[in-house]
Amino acid sequence: MSDIREELQMKRKSPEPRTGFYVLKHKDKDVAMVQVDIGTGRLEYVLAVYLPEELPFGCGPDGKYLPEWWKFRAIPNSRKGLRQVLSRIGAETSQALLLYSYGLSLTDHYWMQPVDRELYWDDLNFYKNDFSEDLGNLLTDSEETERKGLKLSGLSPSASVNGDMKKKWVIRDGVRFLLKVNINHYSQQSVNEVIACRMHERLGWKNYVSYRLETIKIGGLQYPCSLSPLFTSEKTEFVSAYQILMDYKISNAMSLYEALILRVSEKGAAAEKVRRQMEYTIMTDFILSNTDRHLNNMGFLYDSEQRCLMDMAPIFDTGNILFYDQDVIPHRKNLLDIEVNSFSRREAEMLRYVRKGTALDLSRLRDFPDEAKALLLHNTEMPEERAGEIAEMIREKTEYLSMFLNGKKIWKRERYW
Ligand SMILES: Nc1ncnc2c1ncn2[C@@H]1O[C@H](COP(=O)(O)OP(=O)(O)OP(=O)(O)O)[C@@H](O)[C@H]1O
Ligand SMILES: [Mg+2]
Numbered sequence: 315m316s317d318i319r320e321e322l323q324m325k326r327k328s329p330e331p332r333t334g335f336y337v338l339k340h341k342d343k344d345v346a347m348v349q350v351d352i353g354t355g356r357l358e359y360v361l362a363v364y365l366p367e368e369l370p371f372g373c374g375p376d377g378k379y380l381p382e383w384w385k386f387r388a389i390p391n392s393r394k395g396l397r398q399v400l401s402r403i404g405a406e407t408s409q410a411l412l413l414y415s416y417g418l419s420l421t422d423h424y425w426m427q428p429v430d431r432e433l434y435w436d437d438l439n440f441y442k443n444d445f446s447e448d449l450g451n452l453l454t455d456s457e458e459t460e461r462k463g464l465k466l467s468g469l470s471p472s473a474s475v476n477g478d479m480k481k482k483w484v485i486r487d488g489v490r491f492l493l494k495v496n497i498n499h500y501s502q503q504s505v506n507e508v509i510a511c512r513m514h515e516r517l518g519w520k521n522y523v524s525y526r527l528e529t530i531k532i533g534g535l536q537y538p539c540s541l542s543p544l545f546t547s548e549k550t551e552f553v554s555a556y557q558i559l560m561d562y563k564i565s566n567a568m569s570l571y572e573a574l575i576l577r578v579s580e581k582g583a584a585a586e587k588v589r590r591q592m593e594y595t596i597m598t599d600f601i602l603s604n605t606d607r608h609l610n611n612m613g614f615l616y617d618s619e620q621r622c623l624m625d626m627a628p629i630f631d632t633g634n635i636l637f638y639d640q641d642v643i644p645h646r647k648n649l650l651d652i653e654v655n656s657f658s659r660r661e662a663e664m665l666r667y668v669r670k671g672t673a674l675d676l677s678r679l680r681d682f683p684d685e686a687k688a689l690l691l692h693n694t695e696m697p698e699e700r701a702g703e704i705a706e707m708i709r710e711k712t713e714y715l716s717m718f719l720n721g722k723k724i725w726k727r728e729r730y731w
Contacts, residue, residue, distance in 0.1 A: 450482025
């Protein structure tokens with residue numbers, strides 16, 4: 315096994331030019347020829363497009379937005395602990411880390427082949443071929459791996475997964491899972507994912523990612539972490555709503571929400587089914603006070619052989635809920651003033667996208683606030699008072715949603731209590 319630190323160091327010392335030529339591949343199809351800066355991993359030029367119809371969503375027919383797509387594929391600079399990992403490995407950027415793994419991911423079927431090498435999807439892809447957890451371990455607990463002082467494999471799908479939370483892909487009994495961890499805020503984000511799952515279960519909703527809790531040792535201490543099974547496969551890719559809208563011209567008269575539904579229905583998704591999931595997500599996010607349903611936290615499954623969108627991806631990433639990063643839990647009318655990062659700026663206004671007549675059987679959530687409280691107390695060091703306030707807040711939000719479903723325009727902030 316080669317060591318990523320040694321290889322990157324050799325490349326830095328090499329007198330050869332820093333420019334490299336790569337073929338962007340979709341499985342084994344040659345999609346485009348690009349020029350890359352080997353040191354920074356940045357995609358500098360799109361030299362030729364061979365198969366425009368195989369380009370990733372949102373890159374334009376001439377591949378104009380491929381550099382942005384590539385950059386977004388790498389770990390974002392906002393990822394906790396990224397800078398330390400890069401400096402320990404000796405990589406200039408997270409795009410260099412991504413290039414080291416040929417840009418392969420567990421999100422889709424794209425990768426980069428150096429022009430002077432003959433490589434095949436079957437031999438490389440992470441869906442079928444096992445991978446080392448070395449890089450993932452470093453990304454979740456940098457000190458632990460360094461202490462071992464062993465060779466470090468850098469070939470990993472953990473180099474191509476976005477999001478701010480520390481995370482790594484792991485294989486358990488042959489199944490790939492995304493493990494996410496945060497050590498501050500009582501590790502509430504991890505437990506929140508499971509709380510959201512319990513709510514979907516009670517409501518009888520099927521299309522969600524089932525998160526489970528485990529613990530992980532970081533800096534010698536145990537913390538809760540969440541594990542979610544892979545929802546993509548060698549057949550289906552994930553395409554985020556952001557990607558869908560990246561190169562789409564939206565008329566002034568149309569909302570981003572409607573534009574998204576229109577665009578995906580043009581690409582094969584059933585509009586009515588999409589609407590149902592979007593509305594369900596808005597309503598359940600409201601109950602939980604999810605501030606982060608941005609365009610990369612929702613998306614679609616794409617059949618890469620048939621070349622069509624199949625369905626919405628299961629609901630995932632519901633960790634930024636229940637005021638996980640706030641000391642004071644708001645109540646009553648303050649719950650109608652929550653700012654969110656989604657189709658509207660105010661959470662209550664998101665409900666305007668839910669059509670008249672849409673229903674949700676809220677009676678199924680009667681004991682849900684108590685279950686959420688029990689999960690928080692059982693899995694975190696959170697004081698009982700805070701968990702109690704969170705449960706009360708869920709109750710109040712459910713009541714507001716019930717008023718909304720009964721025709722009240724709750725975003726007008728009239729007094730109800
Ligand atoms: N179970 C899964 N199967 C396949 N892909 C997944 C899975 N979970 C997450 N992903 C992919 O990984 C990305 C990052 O995951 P996630 O959104 O959960 O991370 P996060 O750090 O919580 O994100 P954010 O910065 O939005 O808070 C997702 O946008 C999605 O593309
Ligand atoms: Mg996310």
